[in-house]
Structure formats: structure tokens, C-alpha cells
Amino acid sequence: MATIAMKFGGTSVADLERIRHVASLVKREVERGNKVAVVVSAMAGETNKLVAWTNEAARPLVQDGSNRIPAAIPDQREYDVVVAAGEQVTCGLLAIALNAMGVKARSWLGWQVPIETSAMHGSARIEAVPAADMKARVAAGEVAVVAGFQGVAPGSRISTLGRGGSDTSAVAVAAGIGADRCDIYTDVDGVYTTDPRIVSKARRLEKISFEEMLEMASLGAKVLQTRSVEIAMLHRVPTRVLSTFTPDVGGTLLCDEEDIVEKKPVTGIAYSRDEAKITLHKIPDRPGVAAAIFGPLADSGVNVDMIVQNVSEDNKKTDLTFTVPRGDLAKALAALEKHASEIGYRDITHDSNVAKVSIIGIGMRTHAGVAQTMFSTLHDKGINIQVISTSEIKVSVLIAEEYVELAVRALHSAYELDAA
Amino acid sequence: MATIAMKFGGTSVADLERIRHVASLVKREVERGNKVAVVVSAMAGETNKLVAWTNEAARPLVQDGSNRIPAAIPDQREYDVVVAAGEQVTCGLLAIALNAMGVKARSWLGWQVPIETSAMHGSARIEAVPAADMKARVAAGEVAVVAGFQGVAPGSRISTLGRGGSDTSAVAVAAGIGADRCDIYTDVDGVYTTDPRIVSKARRLEKISFEEMLEMASLGAKVLQTRSVEIAMLHRVPTRVLSTFTPDVGGTLLCDEEDIVEKKPVTGIAYSRDEAKITLHKIPDRPGVAAAIFGPLADSGVNVDMIVQNVSEDNKKTDLTFTVPRGDLAKALAALEKHASEIGYRDITHDSNVAKVSIIGIGMRTHAGVAQTMFSTLHDKGINIQVISTSEIKVSVLIAEEYVELAVRALHSAYELDAA
Numbered sequence: 140m141a142t143i144a145m146k147f148g149g150t151s152v153a154d155l156e157r158i159r160h161v162a163s164l165v166k167r168e169v170e171r172g173n174k175v176a177v178v179v180s181a182m183a184g185e186t187n188k189l190v191a192w193t194n195e196a197a198r199p200l201v202q203d204g205s206n207r208i209p210a211a212i213p214d215q216r217e218y219d220v221v222v223a224a225g226e227q228v229t230c231g232l233l234a235i236a237l238n239a240m241g242v243k244a245r246s247w248l249g250w251q252v253p254i255e256t257s258a259m260h261g262s263a264r265i266e267a268v269p270a271a272d273m274k275a276r277v278a279a280g281e282v283a284v285v286a287g288f289q290g291v292a293p294g295s296r297i298s299t300l301g302r303g304g305s306d307t308s309a310v311a312v313a314a315g316i317g318a319d320r321c322d323i324y325t326d327v328d329g330v331y332t333t334d335p336r337i338v339s340k341a342r343r344l345e346k347i348s349f350e351e352m353l354e355m356a357s358l359g360a361k362v363l364q365t366r367s368v369e370i371a372m373l374h375r376v377p378t379r380v381l382s383t384f385t386p387d388v389g390g391t392l393l394c395d396e397e398d399i400v401e402k403k404p405v406t407g408i409a410y411s412r413d414e415a416k417i418t419l420h421k422i423p424d425r426p427g428v429a430a431a432i433f434g435p436l437a438d439s440g441v442n443v444d445m446i447v448q449n450v451s452e453d454n455k456k457t458d459l460t461f462t463v464p465r466g467d468l469a470k471a472l473a474a475l476e477k478h479a480s481e482i483g484y485r486d487i488t489h490d491s492n493v494a495k496v497s498i499i500g501i502g503m504r505t506h507a508g509v510a511q512t513m514f515s516t517l518h519d520k521g522i523n524i525q526v527i528s529t530s531e532i533k534v535s536v537l538i539a540e541e542y543v544e545l546a547v548r549a550l551h552s553a554y555e556l557d558a559a
Numbered sequence: 560m561a562t563i564a565m566k567f568g569g570t571s572v573a574d575l576e577r578i579r580h581v582a583s584l585v586k587r588e589v590e591r592g593n594k595v596a597v598v599v600s601a602m603a604g605e606t607n608k609l610v611a612w613t614n615e616a617a618r619p620l621v622q623d624g625s626n627r628i629p630a631a632i633p634d635q636r637e638y639d640v641v642v643a644a645g646e647q648v649t650c651g652l653l654a655i656a657l658n659a660m661g662v663k664a665r666s667w668l669g670w671q672v673p674i675e676t677s678a679m680h681g682s683a684r685i686e687a688v689p690a691a692d693m694k695a696r697v698a699a700g701e702v703a704v705v706a707g708f709q710g711v712a713p714g715s716r717i718s719t720l721g722r723g724g725s726d727t728s729a730v731a732v733a734a735g736i737g738a739d740r741c742d743i744y745t746d747v748d749g750v751y752t753t754d755p756r757i758v759s760k761a762r763r764l765e766k767i768s769f770e771e772m773l774e775m776a777s778l779g780a781k782v783l784q785t786r787s788v789e790i791a792m793l794h795r796v797p798t799r800v801l802s803t804f805t806p807d808v809g810g811t812l813l814c815d816e817e818d819i820v821e822k823k824p825v826t827g828i829a830y831s832r833d834e835a836k837i838t839l840h841k842i843p844d845r846p847g848v849a850a851a852i853f854g855p856l857a858d859s860g861v862n863v864d865m866i867v868q869n870v871s872e873d874n875k876k877t878d879l880t881f882t883v884p885r886g887d888l889a890k891a892l893a894a895l896e897k898h899a900s901e902i903g904y905r906d907i908t909h910d911s912n913v914a915k916v917s918i919i920g921i922g923m924r925t926h927a928g929v930a931q932t933m934f935s936t937l938h939d940k941g942i943n944i945q946v947i948s949t950s951e952i953k954v955s956v957l958i959a960e961e962y963v964e965l966a967v968r969a970l971h972s973a974y975e976l977d978a979a
Contacts, residue, residue, distance in 0.1 A: 219651075220666045224645075227644045230640065234640070235613055235632060236617070245636070246640045
């Protein structure tokens with residue numbers, strides 16, 4: 140007997156038939172003697188519909204044919220009120236379906252749990268889950284059906300966590316009720332060595348360490364939201380990723396590094412096309428210039444990722460290259476152009492046809508020559524590396540986007556990750 | 560300068576264009592210097608969709624082709640969680656549209672106001688609106704956009720008020736913030752002497768007393784929910800009914816009786832097809848028999864309306880006829896048959912092809928012969944009266960349903976209500 144949190148995403152609750160299937164999976168856990176909290180997303184497509192409505196509501200009354208320009212939501216708090224309705228509907232429906240099957244259940248909205256978040260509406264951060272009441276009721280055998288993706292911000296306003304936030308809700312709820320594990324049900328049957336849509340020989344991982352999963356998620360693997368892995372790691376919540384449709388086969392366990400016996404040099408390969416590269420040419424090579432560049436970008440809310448600065452030609456002028464999320468390119472360029480005189484660059488060039496490919500593995504700490512294998516593999520395929528960044532357990536390279544599939548496949552073979 | 564509550568129903572907020580039209584009507588009031596709270600329903604069709612989903616979620620997993628039998632929702636509290644999402648979406652969208660037009664506004668969900676209700680989920684009763692915070696913010700010039708139809712029940716659970724409940728929300732919010740008036744915007748331009756779909760010569764009323772409106776609503780006029788009129792009457796909130804689409808023409812003011820100068824004998828004619836008649840034959844004419852009949856019906860949640868008992872033939876046995884809502888007929892018959900031996904009737908007959916036609920008017924108190932005009936008018940048209948019930952300001956008759964239109968038209972002329 141254990142206390143478990145289960146999480147079902149949008150495709151798992153896409154219609155009433157699937158919601159009742161989910162109810163049967165929950166019922167099975169209850170019949171095994173487990174205490175259950177279940178976290179649900181909105182029905183697939185609902186969130187997109189609600190987001191589109193908020194944009195439409197914010198559009199000026201004057202029709203000027205500029206529908207393609209997304210409107211700014213004047214008050215992000217109201218955006219949250221609208222989009223949080225999607226999860227409210229599914230959590231009520233799942234509670235009804237469970238009750239109808241004879242499983243005692245009740246719904247919990249973010250403000251009822253409560254799932255306390257920061258005031259950063261639209262992408263709020265979970266700060267605490269003081270769920271004493273819910274925890275007691277789960278312990279007493281009642282299934283808690285929790286609306287994912289939402290919380291309550293200071294001032295008792297509804298907040299949302301940003302895309303994929305229901306994973307984070309699930310892990311935070313698991314931590315909040317002291318669950319023995321968190322099962323993330325999704326439309327794939329686990330975490331793979333890389334994206335199986337690109338590499339047909341990708342293998343499902345039985346286990347992956349929290350640290351590796353955090354890098355995989357940050358570097359582009361879409362199976363789990365980064366913040367959910369952070370919380371799982373922080374609270375040491377054993378977390379499984381498994382398929383809603385074939386729950387009895389496979390799955391991947393996120394666990395402590397010590398629980399993984401075989402440590403290959405590279406565990407997985409991630410990639411991201413959400414990249415754009417900016418180069419500032421002929422900037423003065425003096426103290427303070429980095430602050431002059433990255434200050435305005437931070438103020439504009441642009442996250443800078445990889446950075447490389449060339450060695451100065453003549454100790455006076457140099458070039459600086461960095462990457463930003465592709466959707467923020469225009470914003471970044473505007474901020475830089477506004478501060479052109481303080482920075483003092485000669486010109487700016489930019490390129491959106493780039494992608495980042497990363498190798499991840501805790502084995503890197505102990506294996507030598509891991510990065511070299513990456514560079515030589517890419518060189519053999521004629522792929523030019525534009526920028527490199529590394530950390531203790533990953534190496535990322537920026538390459539031309541058209542080479543992404545080729546690079547990922549070549550690296551997957553080179554690190555002996557291909558399935559037999 | 561006044562403080563006003565405005566209410567917009569489902570057809571008024573049916574899509575984004577209409578929501579923005581509603582925002583422009585609110586903006587106009589703000590520009591006139593008024594302080595505004597605005598109450599909105601769900602987009603037309605949304606509530607029906609959500610209700611259908613709750614029924615589907617509650618259906619047993621075994622498919623037996625019995626889809627036409629509505630499923631019982633095992634826990635009405637979860638029904639409320641699902642259906643309340645509809646109003647949550649519109650109130651957030653309207654707040655966004657207002658902010659985008661430069662009007663400072665924020666949304667308020669039932670639990671945020673709070674609109675405190677009874678625990679009768681699905682048809683909860685508003686008990687208090689201690690909206691001090693909202694009232695202060697409205698007074699400071701911020702538009703309050705309130706989700707109609709919903710409240711918060713004991714235990715911090717979401718409740719809903721039942722169909723048409725947003726009218727009640729609006730009047731309760733008006734009372735809660737001490738508004739000078741409540742404007743109910745709808746798809747008709749006021750309260751008519753009778754249903755204009757039946758009587759083309761129906762006239763819009765400039766004013767109607769709270770008492771008359773309460774009877775009109777109770778007796779079948781669908782323009783306002785009964786409970787909303789009760790609250791308006793209790794708190795003496797001057798309430799206007801007017802059209803969203805032509806807000807500058809017409810409208811009807813609900814007001815105190817003293818504010819109405821011309822008191823005709825009959826103000827309006829209502830009808831209801833939601834009637835079924837039950838007759839118990841040969842029941843013992845002894846004390847306690849009424850309790851034996853109506854006790855089980857009350858226990859089954861069936862509201863009995865008109866009642867007529869025949870004079871006993873031989874001082875021993877009599878017949879009793881009464882009406883119930885048509886949808887409750889099967890439930891009523893089941894309750895009576897279950898208690899057949901205690902009641903001691905010979906047999907039961909019932910008829911669903913009946914309708915109730917009512918004349919309403921405060922003038923009845925001072926005019927003689929008003930009921931007689933009704934009876935003779937119906938007699939002249941060959942319409943048989945099956946049951947009669949009266950109060951100080953109304954006379955209702957039960958007739959065969961096929962005569963409804965004929966009866967309403969004849970009475971409309973007889974009481975000189977036809978438009979010139």
C-alpha cells in the first residue's frame with residue numbers, strides 16, 4: 140500500500156470516453172489498496188481555444204486586418220482566469236466519473252488545495268502546497284482530483300503555470316501530500332534516448348537520474364516540463380513516466396543517481412529548434428560591455444542561452460554571438476537597437492535557421508573524450524559547429540537547422556545508444 | 560453619477576464580437592461618470608455543453624444503448640465545478656476586453672466576491688453577498704466583472720444557482736454593493752403584457768411593480784428568474800429590463816407599486832405548458848388525508864401547485880385534483896403508488912396535455928369582476944376550465960394545452976391590453 144500521485148495530460152483526457160478510461164486506471168490503483176491524488180490537464184485543444192479567445196478579446200475594436208499580430212493581454216491575471224477554466228472542467232468530470240464507478244472522489248481547484256504560486260501570472264512558480272486538508276482526506280481513502288496547471292497567487296487571484304504546467308502540479312502535489320511516488324501518464328510510454336520520430340532506433344530508458352532528466356527537459360526533450368523535474372529532484376519524489384494507453388508496459392523511472400547501476404558516457408540526446416543566433420560585430424572589448432548588452436535583454440524578458448565571444452583582433456574590437464528563443468528574436472533586436480549607442484557595435488546580424496543539439500549523461504563526469512566524440516562525429520558528416528556550451532553532464536552545439544536529424548542520428552549511433 | 564449593476568445573458572455574450580459590444584456598453588456607463596459592476600452569464604450554448612458532459616461522465620461504463628436516460632450525477636458538487644467554468648470564461652474575457660479599451664476592470668468569481676449560498680448544489684440559494692472589498696474597488700472607479708450563476712457554498716465549494724441564476728446574481732450584487740439600480744440586458748427590449756410570439760399585439764410595459772413581476776415570473780413569463788425578482792423586491796433595487804442590441808429604446812422598470820400611476824385591472828398575462836394534472840379518485844374524506852398525499856410528494860421533491868378538492872358525494876369519499884411540473888409527473892405517480900394503502904384512493908388518472916393561463920395585476924385589489932371577465936371570455940371561446948387558483952393579484956386557470964394561444968389572445972383583448 141502506497142500513497143501515489145497520478146497525472147494525466149490533455150490527450151489522456153481528450154474526450155469523455157478517455158476521461159472514463161482514466162477513471163478506470165485510478166480505480167485500479169485504489170483497488171490495489173493505494174491512496175491516490177490525481178492531477179489532470181485540460182482536454183486536448185481546450186487551452187488553445189481559450190488562449191485564442193483571450194487574444195481576440197484584447198484586440199482593439201477597430202478592424203484593420205491585422206489579425207495575425209497577437210494582441211497583448213492588458214492584464215495577465217485575467218488571461219489566467221480564462222484559461223484555468225479548462226482544468227476546472229476536466230477535474231470536475233473525472234470526479235463525477237470516479238463517483239459513478241463507486242470510487243469516492245472530490246475535485247480540488249488550485250485555490251482550494253491550495254497550490255500557492257508567485258504573482259507571475261501566465262507562468263507562475265509554485266511556492267508551497269500546504270495541503271493539510273487534502274492530505275488528510277487522501278489518507279482517509281478519498282481520491283483527490285486536482286486541477287493541474289493552476290494555482291492561487293497573492294491576493295487570492297487565480298494563476299497558471301505556463302505550458303506543460305500540469306506536470307509541475309503533479310510533482311508538487313506528490314511532494315505536498317508526501318506521496319511515495321508520482322506517475323506521469325502521457326501519450327508516450329517513457330523517456331527515450333532521443334526523439335523516436337527522428338531516430339527509429341531510439342530506446343526507452345528504464346531509469347534516468349533527476350539531473351539528466353533536468354538537462355534533457357531544459358535542452359528540448361518535451362516529455363516533461365523542466366520545473367516539474369526540478370521539484371521532483373528537490374523533494375526526491377520518485378517519478379515515473381508511462382503511457383495512459385499501455386500503462387502496464389514500459390515506463391521510465393526518474394530517480395537518484397545512486398540508483399542507476401550502468402552509467403554510460405551519454406544517456407540521451409536532445410535537440411531544440413527554438414533557437415535564433417545574434418552576432419554583434421565590432422564591439423569594444425572593454426569591461427562593462429557585456430552588461431551593456433545583456434542588461435537591456437534581461438529587462439525585455441529575453442533569456443540569453445549560449446554565448447561566445449571571439450578573441451579580439453587588435454585588443455580593441457571583438458564580435459559577440461549568443462542565442463535567444465526564436466520567438467524572442469524581434470524583441471531582442473529591438474532592445475539592442477534601442478541601446479546601440481551605449482553598446483557601440485558596428486552592425487548586427489542574426490540567423491533563425493539554427494538548432495541546438497545536446498548530449499547528456501552523468502557518465503561524462505568519469506569518462507574522458509566524450510565531447511571529442513561529438514565533435515569528430517559531426518565533422519565526419521560535414522556539419523559545422525557554430526557555438527559550443529558545456530556543463531558537467533552535457534555538451535551542446537549550435538548547428539544549421541537543416542542538419543538536425545542527421546546530427547542526432549549520427550550521435551545516437553556514435554554513443555552506442557541505438558536499439559539492437 | 561450613480562452606482563449601477565449591469566447584467567448580460569448568454570446571447571449577449573455569445574461570441575467575442577458580442578463580448579466586445581458588451582464592453583462598449585459598460586464603457587459608455589463609465590464615461591457617463593457611473594460606477595459599474597457587471598454580471599455575465601456563460602456564452603450561449605456553453606452551459607448546455609458542460610451539462611451534457613457531466614451526464615456523459617456519470618454514465619456507467621457498460622454501454623447498453625440507454626443514452627436517452629439521463630444519468631444521475633452522483634455528487635452534485637462536482638456538477639457545479641464543471642458548469643461554473645462557463646461563467647468564469649466570460650467574466651475573464653470581458654475584463655480583458657474592458658482593459659483593452661482603457662477601462663480599468665477586474666473579474667470576480669463567486670468565491671472571490673464572495674457570493675455566499677446554501678449547500679443545495681445545482682440550485683443553491685444566495686444567502687449573503689458580503690462584498691466589502693469589491694464595493695470599495697467599484698467606488699474607487701474599477702469596474703467589477705462578476706461571474707453570474709455561481710457562488711461559494713459552505714466548505715469553500717463552488718455552487719451554482721440553477722437555470723437563469725445570473726439574473727439573481729445581478730440583483731444580489733446590486734444589493735451587495737448598494738447600487739442605485741440594476742440593469743438586466745437581455746435579448747428582448749423589456750417585459751411585455753404577454754408573450755409577443757403568441758400575441759402580436761403584446762405591448763411593452765414601461766413599468767411593472769415588483770409584486771406583479773414576481774407573479775409573472777412564477778407563472779411562466781421567462782424574462783426574469785423568480786428569485787431575482789424576490790431579491791429586487793426585498794432590497795428595493797430598482798431593476799430595468801432592456802435589450803443588449805437596442806439599449807437606447809424601451810426597457811421596463813421594476814419598481815414599487817406606489818411609483819405606478821395608472822393601475823389597470825390586469826397588467827399582464829402569463830402561461831405555462833410545464834404542467835401535468837393528477838386526480839386521485841374516491842379518497843376517504845377525513846382529516847389527515849391531505850398530509851398522507853402531499854407528504855410523500857414533498858419528500859420526493861415534487862412541488863404541488865394548484866389543488867382542488869370536490870365536495871364529497873356522500874360525506875365519505877371525494878376526488879382530489881392537483882398539478883405538478885410536467886417533468887415530475889413520473890416521480891409523483893411513483894410516490895403516490897408507493898403510498899397507495901395509506902392514502903386509500905380507488906384509482907389515479909393523470910393528464911399532461913394541460914396548461915396554466917394566468918392574469919396578473921395589482922389593480923385586481925380595487926377593481927371588481929376581474930375574474931368574472933376571465934371566465935366569461937374563456938366560456939365564449941368554448942374553453943373548459945379544469946382548475947382555478949387565485950391570489951390577491953392573480954387568477955390562474957388550468958385548461959387543455961391545445962387552447963393556450965387562443966385563451967391568451969382572447970384574454971389580452973378582453974382586458975384591453977392590445978397595442979393600438
